Amino acid sequence: MKILVTGGAGFIGSAVVRELISQTSHHVVNVDCLTYAGNLESLATASDSPRYAFAQVNICDRADLDRVFAEHQPDVVMHLAAESHVDRSIDGPGDFIETNIHGTYTLLEAARSYWSRLDASRKAAFRFHHISTDEVYGDLHGTDDLFLETTPYAPSSPYSASKAASDHLVRAWQRTYGLPTLITNCSNNYGPYHFPEKLIPHMILNALSGKPLPVYGNGQQVRDWLYVEDHARALVLVATQGVIGETYNIGGHNEQKNLHVVQTLCALLEELATDKKPAGVAAFADLITFVKDRPGHDARYAIDASKIERELGWRPQETFDSGLRKTVQWYLDHSDWVQGVTSGSYDFVYDTTLASSWGAGFITANGGTPLGAEAAFLAGMLSGRAYLNVHTSFRPAGEIRGQTGTP
Numbered sequence: 001m002k003i004l005v006t007g008g009a010g011f012i013g014s015a016v017v018r019e020l021i022s023q024t025s026h027h028v029v030n031v032d033c034l035t036y037a038g039n040l041e042s043l044a045t046a047s048d049s050p051r052y053a054f055a056q057v058n059i060c061d062r063a064d065l066d067r068v069f070a071e072h073q074p075d076v077v078m079h080l081a082a083e084s085h086v087d088r089s090i091d092g093p094g095d096f097i098e099t100n101i102h103g104t105y106t107l108l109e110a111a112r113s114y115w116s117r118l119d120a121s122r123k124a125a126f127r128f129h130h131i132s133t134d135e136v137y138g139d140l141h142g143t144d145d146l147f148l149e150t151t152p153y154a155p156s157s158p159y160s161a162s163k164a165a166s167d168h169l170v171r172a173w174q175r176t177y178g179l180p181t182l183i184t185n186c187s188n189n190y191g192p193y194h195f196p197e198k199l200i201p202h203m204i205l206n207a208l209s210g211k212p213l214p215v216y217g218n219g220q221q222v223r224d225w226l227y228v229e230d231h232a233r234a235l236v237l238v239a240t241q242g243v244i245g246e247t248y249n250i251g252g253h254n255e256q257k258n259l260h261v262v263q264t265l266c267a268l269l270e271e272l273a274t275d276k277k278p279a280g281v282a283a284f285a286d287l288i289t290f291v292k293d294r295p296g297h298d299a300r301y302a303i304d305a306s307k308i309e310r311e312l313g314w315r316p317q318e319t320f321d322s323g324l325r326k327t328v329q330w331y332l333d334h335s336d337w338v339q340g341v342t343s344g345s346y347d348f349v350y351d352t353t354l355a356s357s358w359g360a361g362f363i364t365a366n367g368g369t370p371l372g373a374e375a376a377f378l379a380g381m382l383s384g385r386a387y388l389n390v391h392t393s394f395r396p397a398g399e400i401r402g403q404t405g406t407p
Helices: 011-023 062-072 086-091 096-115 120-125 158-177 199-209 230-241 258-272 307-314 320-333 334-343 360-365 368-381
Strands: 002-007 026-032 052-056 077-079 128-131 179-185 189-191 214-217 221-225 247-250 255-257 290-292 388-390 400-402
Touching: 002 011, 002 062, 002 086, 011 026, 011 189, 011 230, 026 128, 052 062, 052 334, 077 230, 086 096, 086 158, 086 320, 096 128, 158 179, 189 199, 189 230, 189 320, 199 214, 199 255, 199 320, 214 247, 214 258, 221 230, 221 258, 230 247, 230 307, 230 388, 247 307, 255 258, 255 360, 258 290, 258 320, 360 368, 368 400
Parallel strands: 002 026, 002 077, 026 052, 052 400, 077 128, 128 179, 179 247, 189 221, 214 290
Antiparallel strands: 221 255, 388 400
């Protein structure tokens, strides 16, 4: 089976790609436009596989999407590409409307066009899996209720409103056009390769730098925390075995107050990073600082994940304690990845007029000059057959690999 994953260089998307490559025999096409949160370094363990291909494509570009569908002929689409940071959506909602709503619409139309031309057996087997969030359901403040798949939508932020809109589009394309879709709504994810603007990595890295640990309001907001690798397993299960037209909630069974999360992180750092404590910091918890709450901040999210357990047999493997310990240890052990993300060093521009930007063999094979190498490479890009392998001192064997499309 060939699975097209949008947003496969992002946090959850890269976990899905790693899961598919390491734990299944499926082929993967990673479609990602590599915005600030997309990092191909997160796929270092998967990108060497002959079952992996990469296309740098924006889901708002219909022509590029049509080309990817035609070239790779996927059996399943797993749609994870999205703008996802609530604070960013408050400061600049336009990008969220463009990517999460218009991008989902464009992808749905490209998928529908492709699906409608498949032969009967492949058409019957095709699936479009849309990955969403529990934030579309709104706020559970003042109740002991859990979000069900039937809970009415009541989004509070521009981010959650844009995701709610995309969910409605997916359901409409299934009901109106018969496109075989599924939807999952997940709770808060955490784990390795998380972009540092999110709560848990932000607190870890700030603490190690001796910076304040900003907690919104009184820190009593409750979230259900889901280890990202548990989520990836659930998503693959739904994409391959879920019932068309159904929605599945995915949660970690780990309701925690934000302040408790930060305090637990500080305790883990006291245990695991005693040799990394910044000068002048007596205790990591001393860095906790309460700041003004953000507008429209929901007080509580909590997922009822009994349906996916009952119907598909999925349960999270990690508890909050075990998952958080793994996460802290991962960041302590992968300072190179953190440095690349925080410095932007993974986003590098190569001057193709310089011989140093090319392998010596490639220059020799293409006229002996950088100009000849550049022309050959551009011809390969235009034909959709170029293979890119960037060698660095950090990863001498090559670190960014895959098929490219038109520039």
